[in-house]
Amino acid sequence: MIRDQSKDAQMQDDDQNAGPYLPRNAASHPAALHPPYRSSRLRSPQAEPITFPSTPSEESGPVFTGDLLGPLDNDLLHNFGPDGQSAIGPRIIVHGRVQDQFGRPVAGALLEVWQANAGGRYRHAKEGYIAPLDPNFGGCGRVMTDTEGRYSFRTVMPGAYPWPNGPNDWRPAHIHFSVFGAGFAQRLITQMYFEGDPLIWRCPIVGAIDDKRAVERLIAPLDMDNTAPMDALAYRFDITLRGREQTLFENRMEGL
Amino acid sequence: MSKHPETASQTAGPYVHIGCTPNFAGLTGLYENDLGADMATDKAQGARITLSGRIFDGAGDLIHDALVEAWQADAAGRHAGQPGADPHFSGFGRCPCDAETGEFRFKTVKPGPVAWPQGGQQAPHITLWIVARGINIGLHTRVYFADEDVANAQDPVLAEIADNRAATLLARPQSAGDYRLDIHLQGPNETVFFAV
Ligand SMILES: [Fe+2]
Numbered sequence: 001m002i003r004d005q006s007k008d009a010q011m012q013d014d015d016q017n018a019g020p021y022l023p024r025n026a027a028s029h030p031a032a033l034h035p036p037y038r039s040s041r042l043r044s045p046q047a048e049p050i051t052f053p054s055t056p057s058e059e060s061g062p063v064f065t066g067d068l069l070g071p072l073d074n075d076l077l078h079n080f081g082p083d084g085q086s087a088i089g090p091r092i093i094v095h096g097r098v099q100d101q102f103g104r105p106v107a108g109a110l111l112e113v114w115q116a117n118a119g120g121r122y123r124h125a126k127e128g129y130i131a132p133l134d135p136n137f138g139g140c141g142r143v144m145t146d147t148e149g150r151y152s153f154r155t156v157m158p159g160a161y162p163w164p165n166g167p168n169d170w171r172p173a174h175i176h177f178s179v180f181g182a183g184f185a186q187r188l189i190t191q192m193y194f195e196g197d198p199l200i201w202r203c204p205i206v207g208a209i210d211d212k213r214a215v216e217r218l219i220a221p222l223d224m225d226n227t228a229p230m231d232a233l234a235y236r237f238d239i240t241l242r243g244r245e246q247t248l249f250e251n252r253m254e255g256l
Numbered sequence: 257m258s259k260h261p262e263t264a265s266q267t268a269g270p271y272v273h274i275g276c277t278p279n280f281a282g283l284t285g286l287y288e289n290d291l292g293a294d295m296a297t298d299k300a301q302g303a304r305i306t307l308s309g310r311i312f313d314g315a316g317d318l319i320h321d322a323l324v325e326a327w328q329a330d331a332a333g334r335h336a337g338q339p340g341a342d343p344h345f346s347g348f349g350r351c352p353c354d355a356e357t358g359e360f361r362f363k364t365v366k367p368g369p370v371a372w373p374q375g376g377q378q379a380p381h382i383t384l385w386i387v388a389r390g391i392n393i394g395l396h397t398r399v400y401f402a403d404e405d406v407a408n409a410q411d412p413v414l415a416e417i418a419d420n421r422a423a424t425l426l427a428r429p430q431s432a433g434d435y436r437l438d439i440h441l442q443g444p445n446e447t448v449f450f451a452v
Pocket residue numbers: 116171174176269271
């Protein structure tokens with residue numbers, strides 16, 4: 001087979017950094033089909049996904065830089081209302097660390113978040129809940145992790161809301177997260193829940209995850225150490241993205 | 257050994273557009289452009305193509321609310337972030353399906369072949385990642401080009417897939433530079449999805 005220079009450069013790069021991504025552990029994730037979540041019935045592939053070791057197509061990923069972000073992108077309290085007017089509802093700080101499966105920080109990860117307002121209403125054409133819109137709340141924000149993998153944004157506590165599934169299903173309060181790591185193999189969309197919410201364990205979307213501990217890792221604890229006194233409560237949500245196998249080079253360095 | 261389990265996926269839900277394509281969702285004034293709206297500038301190298309298609313559920317009904325992401329190499333087979341990659345090409349596209357027609361469409365360049373880590377090359381392909389209400393974990397698939405017979409015949413991923421199913425990954429050329437591929441989440445034509 002012909003080897004071209006770009007491949008040599010890529011291999012050299014990999015030798016110094018990391019090998020293929022660890023296979024995704026299906027047990028950490030919801031099943032594609034979870035019949036109590038009605039929409040999954042016709043939208044879940046029936047065949048087992050095909051696996052192969054990651055290649056440059058999965059090990060590379062979109063490159064985003066800090067200049068993408070505007071000054072209010074991580075402040076959902078103020079990024080929508082006119083003249084800097086604040087959104088209605090309990091003010092909270094959501095923060096945490098993005099790491100890989102080896103505990104190494106993922107720097108420069110782009111997090112996009114969206115949520116309902118404090119009354120449980122989304123600003124979306126398809127939304128039909130009777131709770132009112134807040135003229136000062138869009139429900140959309142984004143932030144990038146720093147060199148230690150840390151992120152933080154401000155918002156309001158989202159409300160629970162009813163949804164058409166069973167006869168009387170309510171989503172627990174949650175914030176949706178879209179996460180880009182370094183490689184497209186790490187691409188993840190998830191939801192963060194709030195400590196103590198009795199709706200979490202009744203939710204068919206949460207229930208699609210079999211592993212109770214995997215659900216518990218989606219529940220952000222109240223974090224009194226990081227509140228803003230007389231201003232905002234804080235919740236901490238750490239995120240783990242897939243890791244790349246250690247290379248021989250690294251093993252030698254660490255092990256011998 | 258890894259110490260930490262990966263964070264669990266949860267569905268992107270019906271309101272994914274608010275966070276991922278706010279301008280499309282009518283939340284204008286937050287971001288200048290929706291992320292991934294443009295993949296290539298005028299100066300990007302390579303042949304201009306479009307890739308469009310629709311997504312169908314297990315009842316054969318068109319899905320209108322999905323969000324599709326594309327990730328691909330540049331015309332020379334290099335990905336953004338790698339040495340020598342085309343600075344005028346991001347490789348990343350994001351497209352919400354049209355609320356009326358269900359269509360997604362990417363304006364991009366034809367990718368070059370990509371190295372296969374065990375030696376040799378992969379045929380030109382575009383990775384697609386699909387999220388929507390009812391999809392509990394993002395669906396990862398690949399689009400190959402039906403007019404790349406020779407390269408496709410040597411592709412190590414396609415080689416793992418039965419011929420009748422591999423056809424679900426082949427975008428068909430339409431008029432010059434336009435390719436189409438419909439995606440089926442279930443049924444006799446269920447698209448091949450990957451766990452990579
Ligand atoms: Fe939601």
